[in-house]
Amino acid sequence: MANFSYGILTDTCHLGTAQDESGPTLKMLLQRSYNAMKVTQSTVPDERNEIEKMLLYYADDLKLHCVLTTGGTGFSPRDITPEATKSVIQRECPQLALAMALESLKKTYFAALSRAICGIRNGTLIINLPGSKKAVVECFNAIESIIPHAIELIRDMKGKTIVTHENLQRDFSFSVSSKSEDDKVDSAVFVDSIRTTEISDQSSESSFIKALSVQTDNFQRQSSEIDQKSIKVEDDRKEFSKQSSKSDSKDITHLLNMSSSTMNEIILDDEILKVPTRKKSKAEKGEERTKVESSNHVCPHKTAVIGDENDRNSPFPMLNVSDALEKVFSTVKRISDPEVLNSPMNCPPFRASIKDGYAIKSTSSSKYRKVIGFIAAGEKIVKKDFAGDECFKINTGAAIPAFADSVVQIEDTKLIKEKSDGSEEEIELLTIPKAKCDIREIGVDLLKGETLFTTNGLMDVPEKTILASVGIQKAQKTPRIAVISTGDELVDPNEGELNEGQIYDSNSTMLKLLLQKHGFEVKTMKIAKDDYKSLKTCVVSSMKECDVIISSGGVSMGDKDFVKPLMKELGFEIHFGRVNMKPGKPMTFASNGDGKSYFALPGNPVSAYVTFHIFVLPALRFMCGFPKTKCQLPTINAILQKDKYTLDPRPEYARAKISFDVNKGLYYAHMPDNQMSSRLASLIDADVLLHLPAATTKIPSVNRGFKVKASILNLHFISDYQG
Numbered sequence: 001m002a003n004f005s006y007g008i009l010t011d012t013c014h015l016g017t018a019q020d021e022s023g024p025t026l027k028m029l030l031q032r033s034y035n036a037m038k039v040t041q042s043t044v045p046d047e048r049n050e051i052e053k054m055l056l057y058y059a060d061d062l063k064l065h066c067v068l069t070t071g072g073t074g075f076s077p078r079d080i081t082p083e084a085t086k087s088v089i090q091r092e093c094p095q096l097a098l099a100m101a102l103e104s105l106k107k108t109y110f111a112a113l114s115r116a117i118c119g120i121r122n123g124t125l126i127i128n129l130p131g132s133k134k135a136v137v138e139c140f141n142a143i144e145s146i147i148p149h150a151i152e153l154i155r156d157m158k159g160k161t162i163v164t165h166e167n168l169q170r171d172f173s174f175s176v177s178s179k180s181e182d183d184k185v186d187s188a189v190f191v192d193s194i195r196t197t198e199i200s201d202q203s204s205e206s207s208f209i210k211a212l213s214v215q216t217d218n219f220q221r222q223s224s225e226i227d228q229k230s231i232k233v234e235d236d237r238k239e240f241s242k243q244s245s246k247s248d249s250k251d252i253t254h255l256l257n258m259s260s261s262t263m264n265e266i267i268l269d270d271e272i273l274k275v276p277t278r279k280k281s282k283a284e285k286g287e288e289r290t291k292v293e294s295s296n297h298v299c300p301h302k303t304a305v306i307g308d309e310n311d312r313n314s315p316f317p318m319l320n321v322s323d324a325l326e327k328v329f330s331t332v333k334r335i336s337d338p339e340v341l342n343s344p345m346n347c348p349p350f351r352a353s354i355k356d357g358y359a360i361k362s363t364s365s366s367k368y369r370k371v372i373g374f375i376a377a378g379e380k381i382v383k384k385d386f387a388g389d390e391c392f393k394i395n396t397g398a399a400i401p402a403f404a405d406s407v408v409q410i411e412d413t414k415l416i417k418e419k420s421d422g423s424e425e426e427i428e429l430l431t432i433p434k435a436k437c438d439i440r441e442i443g444v445d446l447l448k449g450e451t452l453f454t455t456n457g458l459m460d461v462p463e464k465t466i467l468a469s470v471g472i473q474k475a476q477k478t479p480r481i482a483v484i485s486t487g488d489e490l491v492d493p494n495e496g497e498l499n500e501g502q503i504y505d506s507n508s509t510m511l512k513l514l515l516q517k518h519g520f521e522v523k524t525m526k527i528a529k530d531d532y533k534s535l536k537t538c539v540v541s542s543m544k545e546c547d548v549i550i551s552s553g554g555v556s557m558g559d560k561d562f563v564k565p566l567m568k569e570l571g572f573e574i575h576f577g578r579v580n581m582k583p584g585k586p587m588t589f590a591s592n593g594d595g596k597s598y599f600a601l602p603g604n605p606v607s608a609y610v611t612f613h614i615f616v617l618p619a620l621r622f623m624c625g626f627p628k629t630k631c632q633l634p635t636i637n638a639i640l641q642k643d644k645y646t647l648d649p650r651p652e653y654a655r656a657k658i659s660f661d662v663n664k665g666l667y668y669a670h671m672p673d674n675q676m677s678s679r680l681a682s683l684i685d686a687d688v689l690l691h692l693p694a695a696t697t698k699i700p701s702v703n704r705g706f707k708v709k710a711s712i713l714n715l716h717f718i719s720d721y722q723g
């Protein structure tokens, strides 16, 4: 995301004598959500011309990308921010104000008393927000994800616009596909690759242009603000439309990604085809899936097809990873508002010596100084006055005597005389002392009242350490998490021997340790039997204690895979039940009205490991207040060191080792052949997850030298240094 410049203008009318909390909160939100580096903040009195002047200054002189006002939007005679805004904007954006109003009205009817407006002046987006801190947070959250995109549109940043717009359209997006499995994957991959913005590295040029073409078509239809000129690559487009037009309407229906509301328009090569909305399956209606699917067998070649009552395919549309992740981000709730923590004390709280040496008076010209005392760290401040030719021996970190103004380090002195007990009596200064030398002044590290940092639930070592340094004890605020393993075959590795047909439960250990590794605690851990009642008891009791449930197993097509029907029965909305990824296809995510999130990971251990990193970890970090940009695993680009790898029809997260060529500054990915999702051994030495694209008819495999994005799994992610 580009780093845009923001302005915050607080109308002081609502403040009275109180301090402005909304402005700083807003600044924090901008920094947290967009990593905003440039935020200009000021307050204005509730005078219309003053507000207008500041808005003009922000827009015309500073040319800020976006200005957010807080306060002055109400009904009282002093509330004139909307009027001031109206007089400077050239184009009004009423739907932005509506988006905020709709969100606020969910919280309180009093939101109807806001007259906030939004609009554009030249290249600057101006947004009125209410005055109260709480309302500012609510309104900002309502439009958080749309502001950068709005700016891109205003500034006519087309390249970015296409990518961002596609992200924003996730609820209405879909992958256009054709009859053959390969071709279907082909177009889905293009859409995914462009959406994840890693276009240039991994796609061939024509793939990229083709993807851009598909994207552009969709995008252009939905935004009248955007240049209508389409990007055409004739050959690719012809082939694409030829394949697409082969599909009958039933096929097209199956291929729609119906992740949210009923999408019944599909845009295909300049035509809008109306396709019938698919009849809901019993499972989607919340009826027990066992009745529908108890004897299911699904042909593996049709895994992306959405089933209905007449066939045995999964009724859940298969989302691509980026859409599924966006769904997670837009569903899970931040567990606490960010809070600015200020230092309750000065650091250091007293003048401290920076060196082991002598505390002296720099005002004295005496070369020789009598040593009249010894001051160690931790001792009280020596308050008594002393003569210019006297000094105190002092240790690093000890309090400077009240009447000393300088420290001379031991190295710059010479011992002249010792007492009979061996202690120092007189020294000679070898340098001319300067005032304030080697003294750490009060508050030089931190001033009382100075901002320490903005909290999020999950504090890292520097945050926890700085709190310790000022004596604040603050508990982490992380979600309460339940981990549930499902399966009749599972035996707790700490208990009992295996009988025939049984295996040890390794997912519980894995998920617990992964959560702990990333700073989260597990509140409850359970193993549920593969029967509906046992699973229900387990989930219901976990829901009482926890905000997040992470289960593994029981989400695929088996007649004992009860997780999805149970979610329905317990009132969860299933946001997705399949994802186009390998491993991890049956990955499921649901939430309920009480703000509980349920991540149902596939049972295969490696599938659970991968889906944890791709979905659960980012969600938990997001809940704790991290900006989206800091929720996912960090990535690098690596060069594949493998002669030929046949790509899967699904985009694959392959485990690989990384070596680093120190001279060339390049990362190389070494990928073992056996990537089976049951093979936990593939995780040993796995430094990264490679993002391998799905196979297409044109690119069925990748070779040595293929540049691939890789998500870093471990702190020590370089197994070998070369050169």
Ligand SMILES: Nc1nc2c(c(=O)[nH]1)N[C@H]1C(S)=C(S)[C@@H](COP(=O)(O)OP(=O)(O)OC[C@H]3O[C@@H](n4cnc5c(N)ncnc54)[C@H](O)[C@@H]3O)O[C@H]1N2
Residues within 6 Å of the ligand: 297, 298, 303, 485, 486, 487, 489, 490, 503, 504, 505, 506, 507, 508, 552, 553, 554, 555, 556, 557, 558, 561, 583, 584, 585, 586, 601, 602, 603, 604, 605, 607, 677
């Ligand atoms: N007809 C179809 N069958 C399957 C499909 C499909 O699309 N159609 N998808 C396959 C994929 S992909 C995956 S992944 C698995 C996911 O299955 P479930 O989430 O339903 O998990 P289970 O069936 O309960 O178990 C799968 C596998 O994992 C082992 N397992 C489960 N829990 C644990 C644990 N805690 N520790 C260690 N190992 C565990 C379990 O024994 C099974 O071997 O479905 C495919 N099937």
Ligand code: MOO
Residues within 6 Å of the ligand: 581, 582, 583, 584, 585, 586, 602, 604, 607, 677, 678
């Ligand atoms: O996609 Mo499943 O997660 O391979 O084993």
Ligand SMILES: [Mg+2]
Residues within 6 Å of the ligand: 553, 554, 555, 556, 557, 558, 561, 603
């Ligand atoms: Mg299963």
